[in-house]
Amino acid sequence: MHIRMNEILGHKLREVESLIKRGLSTNRNNNLPPIRDFKAAISLPGRIGLIAEIKFASPSAGVIREKMDPCAIGKIYEDAGAVAISLLTDNRFFGGDLDELPRLKKFVSLPILRKDFIIDEIQVRESLLYGADAVLLIARILSREQLKEFIVLCKELELTPLTEIHDRHDLKKAVDCGAEIIGINNRNLETFKVCLQTTLDLVPLVPKNCIIVSESGIFDKEDIQLLRRSGIQAVLVGTSIMESKDMAGKTRELVDAGSQFGEAYGGS
Numbered sequence: 309m310h311i312r313m314n315e316i317l318g319h320k321l322r323e324v325e326s327l328i329k330r331g332l333s334t335n336r337n338n339n340l341p342p343i344r345d346f347k348a349a350i351s352l353p354g355r356i357g358l359i360a361e362i363k364f365a366s367p368s369a370g371v372i373r374e375k376m377d378p379c380a381i382g383k384i385y386e387d388a389g390a391v392a393i394s395l396l397t398d399n400r401f402f403g404g405d406l407d408e409l410p411r412l413k414k415f416v417s418l419p420i421l422r423k424d425f426i427i428d429e430i431q432v433r434e435s436l437l438y439g440a441d442a443v444l445l446i447a448r449i450l451s452r453e454q455l456k457e458f459i460v461l462c463k464e465l466e467l468t469p470l471t472e473i474h475d476r477h478d479l480k481k482a483v484d485c486g487a488e489i490i491g492i493n494n495r496n497l498e499t500f501k502v503c504l505q506t507t508l509d510l511v512p513l514v515p516k517n518c519i520i521v522s523e524s525g526i527f528d529k530e531d532i533q534l535l536r537r538s539g540i541q542a543v544l545v546g547t548s549i550m551e552s553k554d555m556a557g558k559t560r561e562l563v564d565a566g567s568q569f570g571e572a573y574g575g576s
Contacts, residue, residue, distance in 0.1 A: 312498070313497050313498065316398075316425060317427065319401075320398070320424075320425045320427055324428045324430065324431065327430055327434065328430055332430060332433055332437060339414070340410055340413055340414065340439045341413060341414065341417075341439070343436075343441050343466050343467070344417075344418070344419040344420075345441075345468075346419035346421065346441045346442035346470075347442075347488075347519065349391045349392045349418065349419045350391055350392055350489075350519065350521065350541060351519045351541045352391065354567075356532060356535070356536050356540060356541065356542060356543055356565075356566030356567075357390075357391035357392070357541065357542040357543075357566065358389070358390045358542070358543060358559070359390065359391065359393070359394050359521065359542055359543065359544040359545070360385040360388075360390035360392075360394070360545060360549055360559055360562075361393070361394035361395075361396065361545060361546030361550070362378050362381050362385075362393065362394070362395050362396060362546070363394075363396035363402050363403065363404065363546045363547070363550060364402070364403035364404070364550070365402055365403035366401070366547070372546075372547055372550045372551050373550045378395065378405075378408045378411070378412050379408075379411055379412055379415040379416070381550075382412050382416040382418070383415065383416060384556050384559065385416075385418070385549075385559055386416045386417065386418050387556065388556050388559035388563060389559070389563035389564075390418065390559060390563065391418065391419075391542070392418050392420070392421060392441075392442075392542075393412070393416065393418050393421070394420075394421040394423045394444075394544055394546065395408065395409055395412060395421065395423060396423050396424070396546075397409060397422055397424045398423075398424050404424070406422075407438075409439050409440060410438055410439045412439075413438075413439035413440075414439075419441040419442060419468075420439065420440055420441050421440070421443070421444060421470060421544075422438070422440035422442070422443050422444065424443075424444065425446065425449065426444065426445055426446070426450075427449065427450070427454075429457065429458060432462060432465065432467065433461075433465070435467060436465045440467060441467065441468060442467060442468035442469070442470055443462060443468075443469060443470070444470050444472055444491070445458050445459065445462075445469050445470065445471045445472065445487075446471075446472045447472060447473050447474075447478040447479075447481050447482045447485075447487075448472075448473075448474055448478055448497060452481055452484065452485060455471070455481060455482070455485040455487075456484075456485040456486060459487060460486070468489065469487065469488075470489045470491050470521065471485075471490055471491065472491040472492075472493050472523065473490060473491065473492055473493070473510070474492075474493050474495075474496070474497060474506070475510070476510070476513060479510060483514075487518070488517070488518055488519065489519045489520075489521065490514050490518050490521070491520075491521040491523050491544065492510050492520065492521070492522050492523065492540075493506070493524050494506045494507055494522065494523065494524040494525040494526075495523075495525060502524050503525065504525055504535065507520075507522040507535055507538060507540065508534075508535075508538050511538040511539055511540060519541045519542070520539070520540040520541055520542075521540065521542045521543065521544055522535050522540050522542075522544070523544040524544075526544075526545045526548065526562075527548040528548070528561070528562075528565075529561055529564070529565035532562060532565040532566050533565055536565075543562070543566065545562055549562070
């Protein structure tokens with residue numbers, strides 16, 4: 309799939325314009341569980357926490373897995389020891405569905421990250437209404453003013469912002485705007501190629517008070533063992549789990565690799 313970022317953002321802008329015209333309901337669904345602490349979940353001492361992602365397709369990989377109930381996947385992740393779940397909600401390019409977020413929130417007890425292309429504050433408020441505990445903010449696609457505004461808004465709404473960066477310029481923007489959780493995406497947003505060296509190069513430049521998540525291109529325990537020496541707190545992994553014939557076993561492999569002594573979580 310040869311899809312450029314500007315094509316994704318152009319479509320997202322049209323989605324947001326439609327959302328603004330429709331408007332949001334004013335109140336969060338009272339049937340949803342309360343907001344969970346995403347930051348605390350991904351920063352447990354002595355281990356690299358696994359944020360396990362639910363995504364059925366991507367511009368770089370095409371169809372990753374045929375559609376199945378996200379709640380069933382979420383339960384697999386929870387039972388296998390993941391510390392949080394990332395749910396892709398973009399439909400056009402990633403096969404996601406925002407309407408699945410409230411169902412997933414009720415079905416699992418883990419914090420849930422809404423992963424999408426957030427370009428307007430209405431999407432942040434929408435995330436709260438649908439039950440998200442955290443939202444992804446991509447530094448590259450936002451102005452400094454937008455990024456700072458969205459980080460502040462997240463804190464006001466008690467959502468956790470995960471600010472994604474790709475290089476030193478993104479990092480400076482994120483830190484200047486008050487980001488406390490930095491996601492280092494190993495995937496180049498223009499070429500979609502991945503390289504774990506991106507995390508290794510950028511970690512030393514991140515302020516010590518920030519929590520660091522490595523994203524993309526993480527496929528096995530060796531990748532996590534390589535990354536754990538850099539001092540990160542968590543990894544976000546989607547494709548390698550979603551395409552596995554044994555999702556539970558793959559999740560446990562990654563969880564075990566991130567634990568301090570290699571002990572198993574959620575079973576053996």
